[in-house]
Amino acid sequence: MSTHKISVDVNGTPQSGEVDSRMLLVHFLREELRMTGTHIGCDTTSCGACTVILNGRAVKSCTVFAVQADGAKVETVEGLEQGGTLHPLQEGFWEKHGLQCGYCTPGMLMCAKYLLSKNPDPSEAEIRAGISGNLCRCTGYNNIVEAIRYAAEKMATPQEVAR
Amino acid sequence: MIPATFDYHAPSTLDEALQLLARHGDAAKLLAGGHSLIPAMRFRLAQPEILIDLNKLDGLRYVREEGNVLAIGAMTPEAWLEESAVVQQRYPLLADAVSVIADPLVRNRGTVGGNLAHADPANDQPAVMLAYGATIVAQGPGGRRNIAIDDFFVNLFESSLQPGEIMLDIRVPAPGASSGGAYVKMERKVGDYATSAVAVQLTMNGPTISAARVALTNVNPVPMRSPGAEAALVGKAATEEAFEAAGKAAAAECDPSSDLRGSADYKRDVTRVLAKRAIRRAVARAQGRS
């Protein structure tokens, strides 16, 4: 087994560690960096609870080795809120009741952030397709879709939606 | 679950990757997107002693037209094909397929080369590339060689890549005039492997189908073409009767297993229906109707 020194930019902060080759990125985030916002919902790469943005692409961090993130930029749910101000997506999930138990929420938020980075004005169908790798057992998705639309509109015209 | 231990290498050149592979032989496995391999390692279905990660080989990530072929680097993520204007405009069969492979998160990581090299009959790219008549380019200790896709799939999870070989490139012939293609997949839910799926690429000469390739996903132990379906189309007028005959031939020639996705009989009938739908759509596209 090989061990590796890695340096990863997590939400703009340089982080480093020594990891076993077999350590998964999600375990590095949760157990080494103690950033437990990123969740683990399955053993089969199916649920998306572990979604983070790796070098600009939303990925399932349970199916990437930590060593593969050496030198990369990782964005997690902890990076959304800035100086006490919620990200428009977080505000949208609050306003539109986009969560119940909240287990899927960090993954949904990161997937939605990625979606809006590619497509700032997605239709309902595009949102549903965009989050189709993220499972929610509670909400029935409708409010999640509305929350993402809310954020898209707020991010397009901040002055109109701001209160 | 946690994979068994292994040594990890991330070569930054192809030569280095080939040398590592030569040195470690059977103990080593190549890591591409990892979205078949890592799940298998987590279940301890795969326990390679050495992983050779190809992700630093940026030169194997591209999708571009080169003369009369679409060249796809083996390490190209599926998502790149979805985002490629040339794929969307000129390769509708491929465009259909990439939008239904797994889910958007998997497609950001999973590669076209890995999808083929895994030789999983449940994967979607094998049938797509069989229908296009693609060529696989691989390099090993003996140099570079081309493998016709018809010779690529040998057995369940076994391709004709030799130990020591790395797939570099997938070359898809550009569809000619009056040709069209389509991929129609039935899945239980988004992100699932196909219950059945059918890939069709055909060429029309007036009202007649002059060439056709039909391939099937997840209804046979090895990714397969359906020669009977092709014979039922070629030289025939594009009629519903011909489409039904092709669908019946595909259903008869495949060999699905009964599992959670349905009984073998059910999958055969689904294959018949999907084949008709895919052929109908391919003909419409060849005639410029969609």
Ligand SMILES: Cc1cc2nc3c(=O)[nH]c(=O)nc-3n(C[C@H](O)[C@H](O)[C@H](O)COP(=O)(O)OP(=O)(O)OC[C@H]3O[C@@H](n4cnc5c(N)ncnc54)[C@H](O)[C@@H]3O)c2cc1C
């Ligand atoms: C939840 C989920 C759902 C999925 N659903 C689908 C689906 O609906 N349809 C579908 O088609 N796929 C599906 N997949 C599989 C996914 O598309 C994989 O990404 C793909 O099968 C393998 O590609 P990879 O790049 O991830 O390869 P890896 O997992 O890294 O490798 C797979 C195999 O190919 C070998 N290999 C990889 N690259 C090369 C190369 N360049 N040369 C030689 N050998 C190589 C590896 O050594 C390994 O044996 C799904 C996966 C998951 C996790």
Ligand code: FES
């Ligand atoms: S934990 Fe379920 S996909 Fe990663």
Ligand code: FES
């Ligand atoms: S809010 Fe409970 S799983 Fe989505």
